[in-house]
Amino acid sequence: MNMSFLQELFSNITQRDALQRKFGNKKRSYDHRDLITACEELLHSDGEAASIVLASRALDIYQSLGDEEKQAFFEVLAKQFSADPDRIDKAYRDYRNDRSNKHLAVLFDVAEPLRQELLRRLNLAQGATYELVKMRQDFLALMKGHKDFESINADFVHLFASWFNRGFLVLKRIDWTTPASILEKIIRYEAVHKIEGWDDLRRRLDNRDRRCFGFFHPAIGDEPLIFVEVALTKGIPNRIQPILADEQYDIDAPELADSAAFFGISNCQVGLRGISFGNFLIKQVVQELKQELPNLKNFVTLSPLPMFRSWLEKTYHPDSGLLTPEAQATLSLLDNPDWAANEELQNRLNEVVRPLAARYLLKEKNSENLPLNPVARFHLGNGAELHRINWLGDVSENGMKQSAGLMVNYLYVLENIERNNEKYTMNGEIVCSPSVRELGKLGRKLFQGELEK
Numbered sequence: 001m002n003m004s005f006l007q008e009l010f011s012n013i014t015q016r017d018a019l020q021r022k023f024g025n026k027k028r029s030y031d032h033r034d035l036i037t038a039c040e041e042l043l044h045s046d047g048e049a050a051s052i053v054l055a056s057r058a059l060d061i062y063q064s065l066g067d068e069e070k071q072a073f074f075e076v077l078a079k080q081f082s083a084d085p086d087r088i089d090k091a092y093r094d095y096r097n098d099r100s101n102k103h104l105a106v107l108f109d110v111a112e113p114l115r116q117e118l119l120r121r122l123n124l125a126q127g128a129t130y131e132l133v134k135m136r137q138d139f140l141a142l143m144k145g146h147k148d149f150e151s152i153n154a155d156f157v158h159l160f161a162s163w164f165n166r167g168f169l170v171l172k173r174i175d176w177t178t179p180a181s182i183l184e185k186i187i188r189y190e191a192v193h194k195i196e197g198w199d200d201l202r203r204r205l206d207n208r209d210r211r212c213f214g215f216f217h218p219a220i221g222d223e224p225l226i227f228v229e230v231a232l233t234k235g236i237p238n239r240i241q242p243i244l245a246d247e248q249y250d251i252d253a254p255e256l257a258d259s260a261a262f263f264g265i266s267n268c269q270v271g272l273r274g275i276s277f278g279n280f281l282i283k284q285v286v287q288e289l290k291q292e293l294p295n296l297k298n299f300v301t302l303s304p305l306p307m308f309r310s311w312l313e314k315t316y317h318p319d320s321g322l323l324t325p326e327a328q329a330t331l332s333l334l335d336n337p338d339w340a341a342n343e344e345l346q347n348r349l350n351e352v353v354r355p356l357a358a359r360y361l362l363k364e365k366n367s368e369n370l371p372l373n374p375v376a377r378f379h380l381g382n383g384a385e386l387h388r389i390n391w392l393g394d395v396s397e398n399g400m401k402q403s404a405g406l407m408v409n410y411l412y413v414l415e416n417i418e419r420n421n422e423k424y425t426m427n428g429e430i431v432c433s434p435s436v437r438e439l440g441k442l443g444r445k446l447f448q449g450e451l452e453k
Contacts, residue, residue, distance in 0.1 A: 032073040035061045039081075042121050043114070055125035062135065071142045078148040081115040115155045129163065129219035133271035136160070140273065157274050164225070164272065166280050169215045171288070174227060176206035182222050186212070189224065189268040192304065193244055200246075204229055209251050211260075213285045215277050226277040228285055229264035232257035232293070236300050236409055238390040240399070243302070259298035260289050279382045286412060299412040300387060303375050304394065305403035308357060309334075311364070311372070312404065316356070327352050327446040340395055340405060350391050355443035357389050357406055362430055362440050369428055379410035380424050383417030386410060386432040389439060 038058040045051045065073065087110040095103040122128055136156045143149045172178075174186060183205075187195045195201050205212055214227035231243045233250045236259050242248055243263055251257045262285075265278055286299050316323055316331055323331065330352045339345040364372040371377050380386065386408070393399070393407025411433075423429040432440075 030061045030064050030069075032065065032069045032076065035065065035069075035073050036076055036080075039118055039122075043118060045121075048124075051121055052124050052126075055122050055128060058122060059125055059128060059131050063131070067138075067142065070138055074139060074142060074149060074152060075146075077115050077118075077152055078146075081118060082113045082151065083111055113151065113155055115152060116159060119155065119159055123163075129217070130221075130223060132156075133160075133220065133269050135271070137269070137271035140270065160272060160275050163219070164217060164275055164277075168217055168219075169225070169277070169280065170218065171281070171284050172214055172216055173288075174205060174212040174214050174224075176202055178205075179222065182224065185222070185224060185268065186214075186227060189227070189266050190264065191266040192264040193229075193240065203246060207249070208254050209233070209249050209257070211285075211289065213281070213288065215281055224268045225272060226265065226267050226281055228262050228266075228281055230285065230289070231261045231263055231302075232296075233259045233261055235259060236298055236388070236411075237261050237263075237302055238388070238393055238407070238409070240302055240394045240407060241396070254293055255295060257293065258295060259300060260286075260293075260296050261300050261302045263302040265301075278378060282382060282412065283414075283417070286414060299414075301379060301384070301408070301410045301412075302390075302393070303379065303408045303410060304399065305357065305361075305373065305406045305408055306375060307373065307402065308360060308406065309400075309402060309404040311360065312353070312356060322448065323446050324448055334404065340392060340400065346392070352446060353404055354389050354391055354406070355439050355446060357404075357443075358436050358439035359443035361386060361389075361408070362432065362436070365428075371430070375408070376410075380430055381421070382412075383419075383421035383424070384410035384412050385416070385420060386430055386436050388433065388435060 035058060038054065038061055042051060042054040042058055045054050062070070062073070088107070091103070091107040091110045095107045119132060123132060125131070136153075139149070139152065139156070143153060174182065183201060187197075187201055195204065204210055209232045211230040211232065212227060213230070214224040216222070216224060231237065231250075232254055233243075234257060237243060237250075240263060242250070243261070262282065265281075267273070267277070289296055289299070312331070313334070316328070318328055318332070330348050333339050333345050333349055334353075336342075336345065339349060361371065361373060361376050366372050371380060376386070388409040390407045390409065392405045394403060395405055399405055399407070416431075420431045423431060
Protein backbone atom coordinates (compact mmCIF):
# COMPACT_ATOMS: atom_id res chain seq x y z
CA MET A 1 0.00 0.00 0.00
CA ASN A 2 1.22 3.50 -0.81
CA MET A 3 1.77 5.00 2.67
CA SER A 4 2.66 8.45 1.31
CA PHE A 5 -0.76 8.60 -0.35
CA LEU A 6 -2.49 7.70 2.93
CA GLN A 7 -0.42 10.19 4.86
CA GLU A 8 -1.31 12.94 2.38
CA LEU A 9 -4.96 11.94 2.53
CA PHE A 10 -5.11 12.04 6.34
CA SER A 11 -3.16 15.29 6.36
CA ASN A 12 -5.64 16.92 3.98
CA ILE A 13 -8.62 15.69 6.01
CA THR A 14 -7.10 16.97 9.24
CA GLN A 15 -6.24 20.31 7.66
CA ARG A 16 -9.71 20.67 6.17
CA ASP A 17 -11.40 19.89 9.47
CA ALA A 18 -9.23 22.40 11.28
CA LEU A 19 -10.05 25.06 8.73
CA GLN A 20 -13.74 24.24 8.93
CA ARG A 21 -13.63 24.73 12.69
CA LYS A 22 -11.74 27.98 12.25
CA PHE A 23 -13.93 29.48 9.55
CA GLY A 24 -17.13 27.53 10.00
CA ASN A 25 -18.82 29.55 12.76
CA LYS A 26 -21.64 31.52 11.22
CA LYS A 27 -23.31 34.75 12.23
CA ARG A 28 -27.06 34.89 12.39
CA SER A 29 -27.13 37.41 9.56
CA TYR A 30 -24.71 38.91 7.06
CA ASP A 31 -24.45 41.98 4.89
CA HIS A 32 -22.41 42.76 1.80
CA ARG A 33 -19.47 43.95 3.88
CA ASP A 34 -19.12 40.46 5.37
CA LEU A 35 -19.08 39.05 1.86
CA ILE A 36 -16.43 41.52 0.69
CA THR A 37 -14.27 40.56 3.67
CA ALA A 38 -14.69 36.87 2.84
CA CYS A 39 -13.76 37.53 -0.80
CA GLU A 40 -10.64 39.46 0.19
CA GLU A 41 -9.59 36.61 2.49
CA LEU A 42 -10.12 34.18 -0.37
CA LEU A 43 -7.97 36.26 -2.71
CA HIS A 44 -5.14 36.34 -0.14
CA SER A 45 -5.33 32.61 0.59
CA ASP A 46 -2.37 30.49 -0.50
CA GLY A 47 -3.33 26.92 0.39
CA GLU A 48 -5.76 24.90 -1.72
CA ALA A 49 -7.63 23.46 1.25
CA ALA A 50 -7.99 26.90 2.85
CA SER A 51 -9.18 28.37 -0.45
CA ILE A 52 -11.87 25.69 -0.81
CA VAL A 53 -13.23 26.43 2.68
CA LEU A 54 -13.07 30.19 2.17
CA ALA A 55 -14.80 29.91 -1.23
CA SER A 56 -17.59 27.84 0.34
CA ARG A 57 -17.96 30.38 3.12
CA ALA A 58 -18.15 33.30 0.68
CA LEU A 59 -20.81 31.56 -1.39
CA ASP A 60 -22.80 30.70 1.74
CA ILE A 61 -22.75 34.36 2.76
CA TYR A 62 -23.82 35.45 -0.73
CA GLN A 63 -26.78 33.06 -0.72
CA SER A 64 -27.98 34.49 2.58
CA LEU A 65 -28.18 38.07 1.27
CA GLY A 66 -31.27 39.86 0.06
CA ASP A 67 -31.43 41.76 -3.23
CA GLU A 68 -30.33 45.10 -1.77
CA GLU A 69 -27.24 43.60 -0.16
CA LYS A 70 -26.44 41.65 -3.34
CA GLN A 71 -26.66 44.84 -5.34
CA ALA A 72 -24.36 46.58 -2.87
CA PHE A 73 -21.91 43.70 -3.26
CA PHE A 74 -21.92 44.05 -7.05
CA GLU A 75 -21.39 47.81 -6.72
CA VAL A 76 -18.24 47.15 -4.69
CA LEU A 77 -17.10 44.56 -7.24
CA ALA A 78 -17.50 47.13 -10.02
CA LYS A 79 -15.43 49.80 -8.26
CA GLN A 80 -12.87 48.04 -6.10
CA PHE A 81 -12.24 44.75 -7.91
CA SER A 82 -11.38 46.12 -11.34
CA ALA A 83 -7.94 46.31 -12.95
CA ASP A 84 -5.48 48.88 -11.59
CA PRO A 85 -5.02 51.68 -14.20
CA ASP A 86 -1.58 52.66 -12.85
CA ARG A 87 -0.28 49.10 -13.13
CA ILE A 88 -1.69 48.86 -16.66
CA ASP A 89 0.02 52.13 -17.67
CA LYS A 90 3.34 50.95 -16.28
CA ALA A 91 3.08 47.54 -17.92
CA TYR A 92 2.20 49.17 -21.23
CA ARG A 93 5.18 51.52 -21.01
CA ASP A 94 7.45 48.56 -20.31
CA TYR A 95 6.00 46.64 -23.24
CA ARG A 96 6.26 49.64 -25.56
CA ASN A 97 9.95 49.97 -24.70
CA ASP A 98 10.63 46.24 -24.95
CA ARG A 99 8.10 44.22 -26.95
CA SER A 100 9.10 40.92 -25.44
CA ASN A 101 6.77 38.07 -24.51
CA LYS A 102 7.72 38.61 -20.88
CA HIS A 103 6.38 42.18 -20.84
CA LEU A 104 3.37 41.17 -22.91
CA ALA A 105 2.50 38.51 -20.32
CA VAL A 106 2.75 41.09 -17.54
CA LEU A 107 0.49 43.45 -19.48
CA PHE A 108 -2.11 40.72 -19.94
CA ASP A 109 -1.90 39.86 -16.26
CA VAL A 110 -2.41 43.38 -14.89
CA ALA A 111 -5.12 44.20 -17.44
CA GLU A 112 -7.32 41.41 -16.09
CA PRO A 113 -9.85 42.67 -13.52
CA LEU A 114 -9.41 41.25 -10.04
CA ARG A 115 -13.03 40.10 -10.27
CA GLN A 116 -12.06 37.36 -12.70
CA GLU A 117 -9.57 35.86 -10.29
CA LEU A 118 -12.17 36.11 -7.53
CA LEU A 119 -14.73 34.22 -9.61
CA ARG A 120 -12.15 31.56 -10.45
CA ARG A 121 -11.36 31.10 -6.77
CA LEU A 122 -15.02 30.99 -5.80
CA ASN A 123 -15.36 28.18 -8.33
CA LEU A 124 -13.08 26.02 -6.16
CA ALA A 125 -15.92 25.13 -3.80
CA GLN A 126 -17.96 22.00 -4.40
CA GLY A 127 -21.01 22.80 -6.53
CA ALA A 128 -19.70 26.33 -7.05
CA THR A 129 -20.09 26.39 -10.84
CA TYR A 130 -23.86 26.19 -10.60
CA GLU A 131 -23.89 28.65 -7.69
CA LEU A 132 -22.02 31.14 -9.87
CA VAL A 133 -24.49 30.60 -12.71
CA LYS A 134 -27.28 31.45 -10.26
CA MET A 135 -25.24 34.43 -9.03
CA ARG A 136 -25.19 35.80 -12.57
CA GLN A 137 -28.94 35.22 -12.81
CA ASP A 138 -29.31 37.47 -9.77
CA PHE A 139 -26.87 39.92 -11.28
CA LEU A 140 -28.77 40.21 -14.59
CA ALA A 141 -31.95 41.02 -12.67
CA LEU A 142 -30.12 43.79 -10.79
CA MET A 143 -28.07 45.08 -13.73
CA LYS A 144 -30.64 47.40 -15.32
CA GLY A 145 -29.70 51.04 -14.99
CA HIS A 146 -26.16 50.35 -13.74
CA LYS A 147 -23.58 51.15 -16.44
CA ASP A 148 -20.78 50.16 -14.06
CA PHE A 149 -22.20 46.64 -14.02
CA GLU A 150 -21.47 46.05 -17.72
CA SER A 151 -17.84 45.26 -16.94
CA ILE A 152 -18.89 42.65 -14.38
CA ASN A 153 -21.18 41.07 -16.95
CA ALA A 154 -18.28 40.93 -19.42
CA ASP A 155 -16.22 39.08 -16.80
CA PHE A 156 -18.97 36.52 -16.24
CA VAL A 157 -19.37 35.96 -19.99
CA HIS A 158 -15.62 35.66 -20.50
CA LEU A 159 -15.23 32.99 -17.82
CA PHE A 160 -18.44 31.09 -18.59
CA ALA A 161 -17.53 30.90 -22.28
CA SER A 162 -14.42 29.00 -21.20
CA TRP A 163 -16.00 26.89 -18.44
CA PHE A 164 -18.92 25.88 -20.68
CA ASN A 165 -16.81 25.29 -23.76
CA ARG A 166 -18.30 22.76 -26.21
CA GLY A 167 -15.62 20.26 -25.20
CA PHE A 168 -17.11 20.05 -21.70
CA LEU A 169 -20.73 19.60 -22.79
CA VAL A 170 -22.38 16.19 -22.83
CA LEU A 171 -25.26 15.44 -25.21
CA LYS A 172 -27.89 13.13 -23.74
CA ARG A 173 -31.10 11.82 -25.17
CA ILE A 174 -34.00 12.53 -22.84
CA ASP A 175 -36.77 9.93 -22.80
CA TRP A 176 -39.25 8.37 -20.40
CA THR A 177 -36.47 6.38 -18.70
CA THR A 178 -34.54 9.56 -17.83
CA PRO A 179 -34.45 10.21 -14.04
CA ALA A 180 -37.51 12.03 -12.73
CA SER A 181 -35.35 14.82 -11.33
CA ILE A 182 -34.41 15.76 -14.89
CA LEU A 183 -37.90 15.25 -16.31
CA GLU A 184 -39.32 17.66 -13.74
CA LYS A 185 -36.87 20.27 -14.95
CA ILE A 186 -37.88 19.67 -18.58
CA ILE A 187 -41.47 20.49 -17.65
CA ARG A 188 -40.37 23.61 -15.77
CA TYR A 189 -37.90 24.90 -18.35
CA GLU A 190 -39.96 24.36 -21.52
CA ALA A 191 -40.11 27.92 -22.86
CA VAL A 192 -41.83 27.61 -26.24
CA HIS A 193 -44.83 25.28 -25.90
CA LYS A 194 -45.86 24.71 -22.29
CA ILE A 195 -45.90 21.09 -21.15
CA GLU A 196 -49.24 20.36 -19.49
CA GLY A 197 -48.13 17.87 -16.86
CA TRP A 198 -46.71 14.36 -16.92
CA ASP A 199 -49.08 12.89 -19.52
CA ASP A 200 -48.17 15.61 -21.98
CA LEU A 201 -44.48 15.08 -21.24
CA ARG A 202 -44.77 11.36 -21.89
CA ARG A 203 -46.47 12.08 -25.22
CA ARG A 204 -43.49 14.24 -26.20
CA LEU A 205 -40.80 11.83 -25.02
CA ASP A 206 -42.07 8.27 -25.26
CA ASN A 207 -43.68 7.98 -28.68
CA ARG A 208 -42.36 6.66 -31.96
CA ASP A 209 -42.49 10.08 -33.63
CA ARG A 210 -40.61 12.02 -30.92
CA ARG A 211 -37.06 12.64 -29.81
CA CYS A 212 -35.61 14.99 -27.21
CA PHE A 213 -31.96 15.85 -26.60
CA GLY A 214 -30.21 18.08 -24.10
CA PHE A 215 -26.78 19.40 -23.24
CA PHE A 216 -25.46 18.81 -19.72
CA HIS A 217 -22.27 19.89 -17.97
CA PRO A 218 -20.43 17.62 -15.52
CA ALA A 219 -19.98 20.45 -13.02
CA ILE A 220 -23.71 21.07 -12.58
CA GLY A 221 -25.04 17.52 -12.62
CA ASP A 222 -28.63 16.94 -13.68
CA GLU A 223 -29.35 20.58 -14.53
CA PRO A 224 -29.88 20.79 -18.32
CA LEU A 225 -28.33 23.75 -20.11
CA ILE A 226 -30.51 23.59 -23.21
CA PHE A 227 -32.79 20.98 -24.77
CA VAL A 228 -34.56 20.52 -28.07
CA GLU A 229 -37.79 18.66 -28.86
CA VAL A 230 -38.02 16.93 -32.23
CA ALA A 231 -41.01 15.63 -34.20
CA LEU A 232 -40.43 12.95 -36.85
CA THR A 233 -42.79 13.58 -39.76
CA LYS A 234 -43.57 12.90 -43.40
CA GLY A 235 -42.83 16.15 -45.19
CA ILE A 236 -42.02 19.49 -43.61
CA PRO A 237 -44.71 20.39 -41.05
CA ASN A 238 -46.46 23.76 -41.23
CA ARG A 239 -48.63 23.71 -38.09
CA ILE A 240 -47.79 23.14 -34.45
CA GLN A 241 -51.21 22.07 -33.11
CA PRO A 242 -51.14 18.58 -34.72
CA ILE A 243 -47.67 18.03 -33.28
CA LEU A 244 -48.84 18.95 -29.77
CA ALA A 245 -52.11 17.00 -30.03
CA ASP A 246 -52.65 13.81 -28.02
CA GLU A 247 -52.61 10.46 -29.80
CA GLN A 248 -51.99 11.93 -33.25
CA TYR A 249 -49.21 10.35 -35.29
CA ASP A 250 -47.84 11.32 -38.65
CA ILE A 251 -45.87 8.09 -39.01
CA ASP A 252 -46.39 4.44 -38.06
CA ALA A 253 -42.68 3.81 -37.43
CA PRO A 254 -39.64 6.12 -37.04
CA GLU A 255 -38.03 4.64 -40.15
CA LEU A 256 -40.88 6.00 -42.30
CA ALA A 257 -40.15 9.63 -41.44
CA ASP A 258 -38.34 11.78 -43.97
CA SER A 259 -38.21 14.97 -41.88
CA ALA A 260 -37.09 15.95 -38.40
CA ALA A 261 -38.71 19.13 -37.11
CA PHE A 262 -37.19 21.00 -34.16
CA PHE A 263 -40.29 22.53 -32.62
CA GLY A 264 -39.04 23.59 -29.20
CA ILE A 265 -35.58 24.80 -28.20
CA SER A 266 -35.37 25.91 -24.58
CA ASN A 267 -32.42 27.54 -22.84
CA CYS A 268 -32.67 26.48 -19.22
CA GLN A 269 -30.20 28.66 -17.30
CA VAL A 270 -30.85 32.40 -17.22
CA GLY A 271 -27.40 32.84 -15.72
CA LEU A 272 -25.85 31.52 -18.95
CA ARG A 273 -27.59 34.03 -21.18
CA GLY A 274 -25.23 35.07 -23.95
CA ILE A 275 -23.36 31.75 -23.94
CA SER A 276 -24.34 30.00 -27.16
CA PHE A 277 -25.21 26.32 -27.02
CA GLY A 278 -27.93 26.09 -29.66
CA ASN A 279 -25.61 26.01 -32.65
CA PHE A 280 -23.67 23.03 -31.30
CA LEU A 281 -26.85 21.32 -30.10
CA ILE A 282 -28.67 21.42 -33.42
CA LYS A 283 -25.68 20.24 -35.42
CA GLN A 284 -24.97 17.36 -33.06
CA VAL A 285 -28.63 16.32 -32.87
CA VAL A 286 -28.75 16.27 -36.68
CA GLN A 287 -25.77 13.92 -36.66
CA GLU A 288 -27.39 11.69 -34.01
CA LEU A 289 -30.65 11.49 -35.94
CA LYS A 290 -28.94 10.79 -39.27
CA GLN A 291 -27.07 7.93 -37.66
CA GLU A 292 -30.23 6.47 -36.13
CA LEU A 293 -32.55 7.16 -39.09
CA PRO A 294 -30.65 7.32 -42.40
CA ASN A 295 -33.87 7.98 -44.35
CA LEU A 296 -34.24 11.48 -42.90
CA LYS A 297 -33.82 14.09 -45.63
CA ASN A 298 -35.08 17.35 -44.11
CA PHE A 299 -33.94 18.96 -40.87
CA VAL A 300 -36.08 21.98 -40.17
CA THR A 301 -37.50 24.04 -37.37
CA LEU A 302 -41.11 24.93 -36.75
CA SER A 303 -40.40 28.23 -35.06
CA PRO A 304 -42.55 31.00 -33.57
CA LEU A 305 -42.30 34.60 -34.73
CA PRO A 306 -42.26 36.42 -31.37
CA MET A 307 -42.91 40.18 -31.29
CA PHE A 308 -44.03 40.19 -34.93
CA ARG A 309 -47.63 41.22 -34.27
CA SER A 310 -46.66 44.05 -31.91
CA TRP A 311 -44.13 45.27 -34.49
CA LEU A 312 -46.77 44.99 -37.22
CA GLU A 313 -49.36 47.01 -35.30
CA LYS A 314 -46.83 49.63 -34.20
CA THR A 315 -45.08 50.06 -37.53
CA TYR A 316 -48.15 50.02 -39.73
CA HIS A 317 -50.45 52.05 -37.55
CA PRO A 318 -53.16 53.71 -39.70
CA ASP A 319 -51.53 57.11 -39.10
CA SER A 320 -48.18 55.97 -40.51
CA GLY A 321 -49.32 56.26 -44.13
CA LEU A 322 -46.80 53.62 -45.16
CA LEU A 323 -49.16 51.09 -46.70
CA THR A 324 -51.63 51.44 -49.54
CA PRO A 325 -55.16 52.20 -48.32
CA GLU A 326 -56.29 48.74 -49.40
CA ALA A 327 -53.51 47.01 -47.45
CA GLN A 328 -54.15 49.17 -44.40
CA ALA A 329 -57.86 48.39 -44.48
CA THR A 330 -57.10 44.67 -44.68
CA LEU A 331 -54.63 44.89 -41.81
CA SER A 332 -57.31 46.49 -39.63
CA LEU A 333 -59.16 43.16 -39.74
CA LEU A 334 -56.71 41.91 -37.11
CA ASP A 335 -58.74 43.96 -34.62
CA ASN A 336 -61.55 41.42 -35.02
CA PRO A 337 -60.82 38.78 -32.32
CA ASP A 338 -62.61 36.11 -34.37
CA TRP A 339 -60.86 36.70 -37.68
CA ALA A 340 -59.12 33.30 -37.63
CA ALA A 341 -62.50 31.54 -37.54
CA ASN A 342 -63.75 33.37 -40.64
CA GLU A 343 -62.41 31.93 -43.91
CA GLU A 344 -62.99 35.14 -45.88
CA LEU A 345 -61.11 37.27 -43.34
CA GLN A 346 -58.36 34.65 -43.18
CA ASN A 347 -57.82 34.80 -46.93
CA ARG A 348 -57.78 38.59 -47.05
CA LEU A 349 -55.32 38.87 -44.18
CA ASN A 350 -53.11 36.14 -45.61
CA GLU A 351 -52.52 38.30 -48.70
CA VAL A 352 -51.12 41.11 -46.54
CA VAL A 353 -49.70 39.63 -43.34
CA ARG A 354 -47.46 36.93 -44.82
CA PRO A 355 -45.82 39.29 -47.36
CA LEU A 356 -45.20 41.81 -44.59
CA ALA A 357 -43.73 39.02 -42.45
CA ALA A 358 -41.32 38.19 -45.27
CA ARG A 359 -40.29 41.85 -45.48
CA TYR A 360 -39.91 41.90 -41.70
CA LEU A 361 -37.63 38.87 -41.65
CA LEU A 362 -35.58 39.89 -44.67
CA LYS A 363 -35.26 43.64 -44.20
CA GLU A 364 -35.91 44.75 -40.61
CA LYS A 365 -32.62 45.10 -38.73
CA ASN A 366 -31.53 46.11 -35.25
CA SER A 367 -28.79 48.58 -34.30
CA GLU A 368 -26.14 45.96 -35.12
CA ASN A 369 -27.58 45.42 -38.61
CA LEU A 370 -28.84 41.97 -37.69
CA PRO A 371 -32.41 40.69 -38.13
CA LEU A 372 -34.77 42.34 -35.70
CA ASN A 373 -36.39 39.05 -34.76
CA PRO A 374 -34.39 37.10 -32.12
CA VAL A 375 -35.42 33.64 -33.36
CA ALA A 376 -34.38 34.59 -36.90
CA ARG A 377 -31.02 35.85 -35.61
CA PHE A 378 -30.45 32.54 -33.83
CA HIS A 379 -31.19 30.21 -36.75
CA LEU A 380 -29.76 32.36 -39.54
CA GLY A 381 -26.63 32.85 -37.45
CA ASN A 382 -26.39 29.07 -37.20
CA GLY A 383 -26.35 28.76 -41.00
CA ALA A 384 -29.99 27.86 -41.63
CA GLU A 385 -32.07 28.94 -44.62
CA LEU A 386 -35.26 30.96 -44.21
CA HIS A 387 -37.40 28.34 -45.90
CA ARG A 388 -41.14 28.97 -45.44
CA ILE A 389 -43.62 31.24 -43.63
CA ASN A 390 -46.67 29.26 -42.54
CA TRP A 391 -50.10 30.85 -42.34
CA LEU A 392 -52.04 29.98 -39.16
CA GLY A 393 -49.22 27.72 -38.06
CA ASP A 394 -49.98 28.42 -34.39
CA VAL A 395 -53.58 29.29 -33.53
CA SER A 396 -53.06 29.15 -29.78
CA GLU A 397 -53.80 32.29 -27.77
CA ASN A 398 -50.12 33.03 -27.41
CA GLY A 399 -49.40 32.28 -31.07
CA MET A 400 -52.09 34.69 -32.22
CA LYS A 401 -50.99 37.38 -29.77
CA GLN A 402 -47.27 37.24 -30.56
CA SER A 403 -47.03 36.03 -34.13
CA ALA A 404 -50.44 36.72 -35.70
CA GLY A 405 -50.65 32.93 -36.01
CA LEU A 406 -47.53 32.62 -38.18
CA MET A 407 -44.80 30.03 -37.81
CA VAL A 408 -41.53 29.77 -39.73
CA ASN A 409 -39.53 26.85 -41.09
CA TYR A 410 -35.76 27.35 -41.00
CA LEU A 411 -34.04 24.64 -43.02
CA TYR A 412 -30.70 23.13 -42.00
CA VAL A 413 -28.79 21.56 -44.88
CA LEU A 414 -25.52 20.26 -43.45
CA GLU A 415 -23.44 20.86 -46.56
CA ASN A 416 -24.72 24.47 -46.81
CA ILE A 417 -24.48 25.54 -43.16
CA GLU A 418 -20.95 26.95 -43.30
CA ARG A 419 -21.59 28.76 -46.58
CA ASN A 420 -24.86 30.27 -45.32
CA ASN A 421 -23.19 31.33 -42.09
CA GLU A 422 -20.37 33.02 -43.98
CA LYS A 423 -22.80 34.96 -46.17
CA TYR A 424 -24.75 36.03 -43.09
CA THR A 425 -21.82 37.06 -40.89
CA MET A 426 -19.62 38.60 -43.59
CA ASN A 427 -22.19 40.33 -45.82
CA GLY A 428 -25.42 40.33 -43.81
CA GLU A 429 -27.01 38.20 -46.55
CA ILE A 430 -30.02 36.13 -45.53
CA VAL A 431 -30.28 32.91 -47.50
CA CYS A 432 -33.93 32.20 -48.25
CA SER A 433 -36.04 29.99 -50.47
CA PRO A 434 -37.63 31.27 -53.72
CA SER A 435 -41.07 31.22 -52.06
CA VAL A 436 -39.95 33.56 -49.28
CA ARG A 437 -38.19 35.82 -51.78
CA GLU A 438 -41.42 36.07 -53.80
CA LEU A 439 -43.37 36.88 -50.65
CA GLY A 440 -40.91 39.68 -49.96
CA LYS A 441 -41.56 41.10 -53.45
CA LEU A 442 -45.31 40.99 -52.81
CA GLY A 443 -44.72 42.82 -49.56
CA ARG A 444 -42.94 45.61 -51.46
CA LYS A 445 -46.07 46.19 -53.55
CA LEU A 446 -48.09 46.90 -50.42
CA PHE A 447 -46.22 50.14 -49.78
CA GLN A 448 -47.15 53.56 -51.05
CA GLY A 449 -44.67 54.84 -53.61
CA GLU A 450 -41.86 56.87 -52.08
CA LEU A 451 -42.92 55.96 -48.55
CA GLU A 452 -41.73 52.38 -49.07
CA LYS A 453 -39.16 51.48 -46.45
